[in-house]
Amino acid sequence: xxxxxxxxxxxxxxxxxxxxxxxxxxxxxxxxxxxxxxxxxxxxxxxxxxxxxxxxxxxxxxxxxxxxxxxxxxxxxxxxxxxxxxxxxxxxxxxxxxxxxxxxxxxxxxxxxxxxxxxxxxxxxxxxxxxxxxxxxxxxxxxxxxxxxxxxxxxxxxxxxxxxxxxxxxxxxxxxxxxxxxxxxxxxxxxxxxxxxxxxxxxxxxxxxxxxxxxxxxxxxxxxxxxxxxxxxxxxxxxxxxxxxxxxxxxxxxxxxxxxxxxxxxxxxxxxxxxxxxxxxxxxxxxxxxxxxxxxxxxxxxxxxxxxxxxxxxxxxxxxxxxxxxxxxxxxxxxxxxxxxxxxxxxxxxxxxxxxxxxxxxxxxxxxxxxxxxxxxxxxxxxxxxxxxxxxxxxxxxxxxxxxxxxxxxxxxxxxxxxxxxxxxxxxxxxxxxxxxxxxxxxxxxxxxxxxxxxxxxxxxxxxxxxxxxxxxxxxxxxxxxxxxxxxxxxxxxxxxxxxxxxxxxxxxxxxxxxxxxxxxxxxxxxxxxxxxxxxxxxxxxxxxxxxxxxxxxxxxxxxxxxxxxxxxxxxxxxxxxxxxxxxxxxxxxxxxxxxxxxxxxxxxxxxxxxxxxxxxxxxxxxxxxxxxxxxxxxxxxxxxxxxxxxxxxxxxxxxxxxxxxxxxxxxxxx
Amino acid sequence: xxxxxxxxxxxxxxxxxxxxxxxxxxxxxxxxxxxxxxxxxxxxxxxxxxxxxxxxxxxxxxxxxxxxxxxxxxxxxxxxxxxxxxxxxxxxxxxxxxxxxxxxxxxxxxxxxxxxxxxxxxxxxxxxxxxxxxxxxxxxxxxxxxxxxxxxxxxxxxxxxxxxxxxxxxxxxxxxxxxxxxxxxxxxxxxxxxxxxxxxxxxxxxxxxxxxxxxxxxxxxxxxxxx
Numbered sequence: 001x002x003x004x005x006x007x008x009x010x011x012x013x014x015x016x017x018x019x020x021x022x023x024x025x026x027x028x029x030x031x032x033x034x035x036x037x038x039x040x041x042x043x044x045x046x047x048x049x050x051x052x053x054x055x056x057x058x059x060x061x062x063x064x065x066x067x068x069x070x071x072x073x074x075x076x077x078x079x080x081x082x083x084x085x086x087x088x089x090x091x092x093x094x095x096x097x098x099x100x101x102x103x104x105x106x107x108x109x110x111x112x113x114x115x116x117x118x119x120x121x122x123x124x125x126x127x128x129x130x131x132x133x134x135x136x137x138x139x140x141x142x143x144x145x146x147x148x149x150x151x152x153x154x155x156x157x158x159x160x161x162x163x164x165x166x167x168x169x170x171x172x173x174x175x176x177x178x179x180x181x182x183x184x185x186x187x188x189x190x191x192x193x194x195x196x197x198x199x200x201x202x203x204x205x206x207x208x209x210x211x212x213x214x215x216x217x218x219x220x221x222x223x224x225x226x227x228x229x230x231x232x233x234x235x236x237x238x239x240x241x242x243x244x245x246x247x248x249x250x251x252x253x254x255x256x257x258x259x260x261x262x263x264x265x266x267x268x269x270x271x272x273x274x275x276x277x278x279x280x281x282x283x284x285x286x287x288x289x290x291x292x293x294x295x296x297x298x299x300x301x302x303x304x305x306x307x308x309x310x311x312x313x314x315x316x317x318x319x320x321x322x323x324x325x326x327x328x329x330x331x332x333x334x335x336x337x338x339x340x341x342x343x344x345x346x347x348x349x350x351x352x353x354x355x356x357x358x359x360x361x362x363x364x365x366x367x368x369x370x371x372x373x374x375x376x377x378x379x380x381x382x383x384x385x386x387x388x389x390x391x392x393x394x395x396x397x398x399x400x401x402x403x404x405x406x407x408x409x410x411x412x413x414x415x416x417x418x419x420x421x422x423x424x425x426x427x428x429x430x431x432x433x434x435x436x437x438x439x440x441x442x443x444x445x446x447x448x449x450x451x452x453x454x455x456x457x458x459x460x461x462x463x464x465x466x467x468x469x470x471x472x473x474x475x476x477x478x479x480x481x482x483x484x485x486x487x488x489x490x491x492x493x494x495x496x497x498x499x500x501x502x503x504x505x506x507x508x509x510x511x512x513x514x515x516x517x518x519x520x521x522x523x524x525x526x527x528x529x530x531x532x533x534x535x536x537x538x539x540x541x542x543x544x545x546x547x548x549x550x551x552x553x554x555x556x557x558x559x560x561x562x563x564x565x566x567x568x569x570x571x572x573x574x575x576x577x578x579x580x581x582x583x584x585x586x587x588x589x590x591x592x593x594x595x596x597x598x599x600x601x602x603x604x605x606x607x608x609x610x611x612x613x614x615x616x617x618x619x620x621x622x623x624x625x626x627x628x629x630x631x632x633x634x635x636x637x638x639x640x641x642x643x644x645x646x647x648x649x650x651x652x653x654x655x656x657x658x659x660x661x662x663x664x665x666x667x668x669x670x671x
Numbered sequence: 672x673x674x675x676x677x678x679x680x681x682x683x684x685x686x687x688x689x690x691x692x693x694x695x696x697x698x699x700x701x702x703x704x705x706x707x708x709x710x711x712x713x714x715x716x717x718x719x720x721x722x723x724x725x726x727x728x729x730x731x732x733x734x735x736x737x738x739x740x741x742x743x744x745x746x747x748x749x750x751x752x753x754x755x756x757x758x759x760x761x762x763x764x765x766x767x768x769x770x771x772x773x774x775x776x777x778x779x780x781x782x783x784x785x786x787x788x789x790x791x792x793x794x795x796x797x798x799x800x801x802x803x804x805x806x807x808x809x810x811x812x813x814x815x816x817x818x819x820x821x822x823x824x825x826x827x828x829x830x831x832x833x834x835x836x837x838x839x840x841x842x843x844x845x846x847x848x849x850x851x852x853x854x855x856x857x858x859x860x861x862x863x864x865x866x867x868x869x870x871x872x873x874x875x876x877x878x879x880x881x882x883x884x885x886x887x888x889x890x891x892x893x894x895x896x897x898x
Contacts, residue, residue: 403779410767580763583724585752586780
């Protein structure tokens with residue numbers, strides 16, 4: 001005999017009326033948001049890796065001189081403070097032809113210049129004296145296609161050179177501390193190198209940081225969706241048990257319904273992800289916008305996320321029902337408060353002490369150590385949060401004067417884990433945002449803005465070059481002070497290397513004109529600016545700042561959705577007691593106030609506390625590292641936290657009409 | 672002795688169904704009135720109309736001579752909170768609050784300081800046999816104990832009228848008797864009137880009067896002498 005579960009589930013779903021439909025739509029909506037965000041997170045991670053992989057060909061991997069077919073010298077120049085990666089290539093005479101670099105139709109001949117579309121646009125837009133004159137003069141540029149680029153916005157040039165050209169000479173590959181990852185020369189036989197460019201290498205790691213911080217709130221959101229129909233299912237359980245259904249059939253019924261709703265929502269989220277791929281690709285990160293294909297996760301990931309979200313909602317719904325099945329009254333009336341133990345506090349303090357001891361020696365932490373400590377703190381806080389909510393509930397409960405506050409406090413200590421889940425995303429995001437928004441992440445060092453440095457072979461060359469530089473700048477119409485720097489000038493832009501520095505007056509266009517004018521003097525090396533010297537640090541700082549801001553915003557959105565969904569689920573779960581209280585004359589404002597306080601009290605204390613803690617931690621690290629506070633970041637944090645708190649408040653307020661409706665009065669009957 | 676609560680010519684229709692077809696009813700101080708009738712007879716509609724929860728299509732409801740059926744929703748809500756007490760079949764206690772705070776809640780809603788509200792609510796625990804259960808939560812109480820807490824909460828505001836809608840519907844026979852005895856005793860002690868809907872004749876027998884309702888009209892009336 002065929003199982004009655006499927007037809008019965010379908011029949012009950014259809015017969016559940018508007019209220020049932022509302023619950024199902026809300027649950028499906030949450031599943032959609034969950035799967036959409038998970039796919040976007042995976043897409044960003046996969047895409048960031050893909051981007052980095054598209055840049056590896058530019059960093060030459062040296063082969064023995066006998067096997068080399070060409071010389072590759074990659075360097076970086078800046079225009080409008082944006083990096084332009086320049087790959088100089090020279091085919092060695094008498095050697096086998098070198099294959100074409102990725103994105104090019106063939107190996108560039110001497111004098112040929114290939115540029116990325118974004119650089120072509122810039123070359124067209126800016127006067128030649130500011131950019132084009134840094135490259136050999138050509139009648140037309142070749143185009144580097146997507147295969148050789150990390151982003152459509154990336155600025156890349158490939159220049160064909162003669163083997164004796166200064167741009168591919170050994171002096172062009174001389175390494176100073178600031179050249180690491182930005183300039184490298186080597187004999188090559190192809191482009192199968194593995195080291196990603198400095199501008200994309202940190203992308204995937206920092207995206208992963210955001211994913212770690214976002215995944216828990218997204219899971220909480222999906223789990224909250226599974227809880228939505230709990231009260232309705234509870235009634236169904238009672239009715240079906242009376243009608244003779246077995247617990248296994250009821251569980252199967254619930255699982256089928258939740259899986260159906262979850263799968264529909266997750267699929268909708270996946271479709272939304274696919275549909276919004278072109279829009280998502282326009283969101284700039286790091287070197288710029290994305291190629292749409294970079295953000296396509298592939299069918300296996302797509303199917304895995306839909307399955308995972310569906311499973312999560314199903315498990316959440318079945319777990320809820322299992323509690324009802326085990327003790328219906330226990331769940332409905334919550335016989336025993338779900339207390340938390342003080343061991344959580346002990347563990348948390350232990351982790352804090354460990355972190356304190358690990359960072360006590362001056363804050364010179366590597367990013368990986370920082371991430372490990374962050375993850376440790378995250379885990380410890382996940383244990384600690386419910387304990388704080390429980391104690392908070394008890395303390396507020398003891399002192400509450402108003403009925404709404406008393407109700408909220410009792411609910412907090414009644415189910416601290418549930419209350420914690422609602423606010424956890426924001427609380428942990430608050431810590432991270434607090435930390436990164438005021439942290440400079442490493443030593444900034446002396447500033448050399450407006451300076452251009454030209455490396456020379458020795459001190460004598462430097463004096464000669466200084467004269468040439470003055471003349472070149474005069475011809476270009478740039479006002480600048482040119483000085484010779486030697487090995488004593490450690491704090492100069494050259495960092496103790498022989499050369500000249502020019503202090504340029506004027507804005508970015510003057511600086512770019514000066515760099516272009518000084519390019520012929522660099523004996524194969526581009527003159528460089530402050531951006532070049534601080535590129536590795538600045539890149540990581542910028543990526544972490546971008547990811548932490550995005551994480552904060554997304555966390556607020558997810559937390560707001562979670563809070564709104566939980567608030568709606570609570571109204572539906574408690575509609576009988578709310579309805580009877582309202583009939584007895586309890587003002588709606590009191591019931592509503594209790595709901596709002598139930599989230600706002602832990603949110604204010606915990607999110608406020610952790611945000612302050614994060615900011616304090618960053619200040620301590622900055623102090624130890626002798627760097628300054630990021631005041632702009634702190635302001636951004638305050639604005640973000642305020643807007644996020646308002647969003648959560650608005651999401652809870654969104655279920656007020658539902659509360660009004662379910663407590664509007666007795667159902668009209670003829671009795 | 673004048674009527675505390677009176678309904679005159681009460682009519683309530685839902686579409687083409689007449690739930691109340693012109694009912695007259697009065698209850699005085701310390702009076703207890705049971706409303707009985709088969710399902711769909713209109714007994715709950717009558718209770719809800721007298722309690723100001725639903726408005727009659729015709730007729731008047733008077734509380735100590737003042738008309739209440741024409742009051743605005745906010746004033747009606749305040750009236751229910753301050754001058755009426757309610758006992759329902761089940762599920763009316765907030766599961767998170769201990770018994771004493773459930774009882775104190777209506778007083779706190781009226782602005783009574785929490786400590787005083789709890790102290791005033793606690794006075795009802797001994798007479799209702801709830802001593803020692805003050806800190807228990809509804810989930811830790813038996814059905815009968817929970818109903819007694821609900822009675823204490825209904826009486827805490829010292830109401831003019833207590834409305835009870837099937838207050839023993841979820842209880843066994845013995846517990847039903849205990850609860851209804853306590854309910855009638857406690858309302859008499861406070862001087863409040865009691866209006867109770869029940870389908871159980873044994874429960875109704877504890878009230879001074881019994882109204883039989885059928886098809887929205889009073890079909891019978893009995894009076895008992897309360898010991």
